[in-house]
Amino acid sequence: MLRKIASTLIIFFLIPQWVYAESAAKELQSLYATQGADAYSAKTGGSKWKREVASKNGDNRSCSTCHTADLRQSGKHIKTKKVIQPMAFSVNKDRYTKTKKIEKWLKRNCKWTWGRECTAQEKGDFLEYLLAQ
Amino acid sequence: MKRQLILISVLVSASVVTSVSASEEESFGKWVMSISRTKEVKAVNNELYAEECGACHYAYPPGLLPIQSWEKLLDAKALEDHFGENAELDEADLASLQKYVYANSAEKSYYKRARKITRSISEGEAPLRITEVKYIKRKHHELTEEMVKGNKDVSSLSNCNACHTQAEKGIFDDDTVNIPNFGEWDD
Numbered sequence: 001m002l003r004k005i006a007s008t009l010i011i012f013f014l015i016p017q018w019v020y021a022e023s024a025a026k027e028l029q030s031l032y033a034t035q036g037a038d039a040y041s042a043k044t045g046g047s048k049w050k051r052e053v054a055s056k057n058g059d060n061r062s063c064s065t066c067h068t069a070d071l072r073q074s075g076k077h078i079k080t081k082k083v084i085q086p087m088a089f090s091v092n093k094d095r096y097t098k099t100k101k102i103e104k105w106l107k108r109n110c111k112w113t114w115g116r117e118c119t120a121q122e123k124g125d126f127l128e129y130l131l132a133q
Numbered sequence: 134m135k136r137q138l139i140l141i142s143v144l145v146s147a148s149v150v151t152s153v154s155a156s157e158e159e160s161f162g163k164w165v166m167s168i169s170r171t172k173e174v175k176a177v178n179n180e181l182y183a184e185e186c187g188a189c190h191y192a193y194p195p196g197l198l199p200i201q202s203w204e205k206l207l208d209a210k211a212l213e214d215h216f217g218e219n220a221e222l223d224e225a226d227l228a229s230l231q232k233y234v235y236a237n238s239a240e241k242s243y244y245k246r247a248r249k250i251t252r253s254i255s256e257g258e259a260p261l262r263i264t265e266v267k268y269i270k271r272k273h274h275e276l277t278e279e280m281v282k283g284n285k286d287v288s289s290l291s292n293c294n295a296c297h298t299q300a301e302k303g304i305f306d307d308d309t310v311n312i313p314n315f316g317e318w319d320d
Contacts, residue, residue: 057217079218080190081288081295108219 025096025127028103032120040121045129048122053114061113063126071133088133096131172245176303179233181226189218191294193263194303195237196247201259203234246305264290276312286313 029040050069052060067075071088086092096102106126110118118126174196177183186192195203205211209227212220222230239247239254246268253268260266273290281287287295294300296318299309310318 077189079216081286081292082190104223108221111219 022096022131024099024102025131028099029124029127032124035120037120037124040124040128042125042129042132045125045127048125049129055115063109063113065113066109071130087130089131090133096127102127171243173305174244174246174303175237175242176301179230182230182233185222185226185230189220190291191300193293195234196239196242196244196303197250197263197269198238198260198266199240199251199254200235200238202261203231203238205259205261207231207234244303262291263293280312280315284312284314 029037049063052062055061064075065078066084067087072086072091074086075084076082077084085094087095089095106123107117110116110122174194177187177192177194182195183192198206206215207227207230209221209224212222212227240251242248249268250266253266253271254260263269276290281290293305296310296312297305298311299306307318312318
């Protein structure tokens with residue numbers, strides 16, 4: 001019994017943070033699957049990331065507008081100039097740890113960038129792409 | 134068996150010790166702060182606020198605006214178009230932020246600058262920007278276009294922490310100002 005408790009405790013302390021991160025993104029991807037999404041593609045996610053859409057203000061917007069196209073680099077908020085930490089999961093393990101945070105920003109950023117919310121498929125593809133970077 | 138017991142107790146006591154010393158440090162820090170703090174603006178001390186309202190820009194301390202301004206800013210509909218950005222929040226988070234911000238707004242604060250801000254705003258006035266508050270405007274009237282808008286590392290007066298090196302602590306004293314590409318301020 002005690003041995004079990006001890007080893008559970010030890011394993012708990014040893015689990016690296018990124019295991020949680022992956023699972024938050026994966027959890028969302030499974031949720032999106034129940035909302036009509038099919039298999040996810042990092043390639044599709046990547047090309048959508050760079051896709052430019054004209055806004056009603058006349059400027060062209062894409063996900064790289066704030067996050068840059070090289071996800072291993074820091075980005076910059078286009079309006080406030082605040083630095084945004086790199087999006088690539090391989091260089092920033094603090095990313096994608098909370099389903100609520102991911103959902104919130106996907107909603108806001110899709111609306112800002114494309115003028116509409118993203119579909120379940122699009123969101124799943126973005127996550128596939130971001131995790132693979 | 135015994136070894137495992139010891140291991141568990143070490144782990145548990147280690148976490149107890151660290152949390153005790155952390156809280157002691159905090160109260161010591163608070164005591165030191167209390168000597169100088171009433172001069173400035175109360176620093177942000179709410180995690181949710183720091184995360185949600187500090188994601189796109191410096192998290193402005195609530196003591197920089199009166200409640201009537203915050204009520205307009207922290208409105209569910211208004212946040213959907215927050216200076217051209219979508220900053221919408223779910224109901225629970227919004228309610229929790231409103232509670233924190235309203236309780237710490239300028240007119241309720243006894244900090245010196247918060248009081249000056251309150252006094253410079255006439256009744257019925259609800260500026261949506263800190264940079265539109267008369268007291269703040271007056272404090273910056275000596276700044277030139279090249280120092281702010283034309284300065285690629287500042288670009289807007291709203292970017293408080295670009296020049297105020299201790300803005301995170303709620304300190305705006307002119308001795309702590311360093312304008313990027315122009316250097317320290319002395320007058």
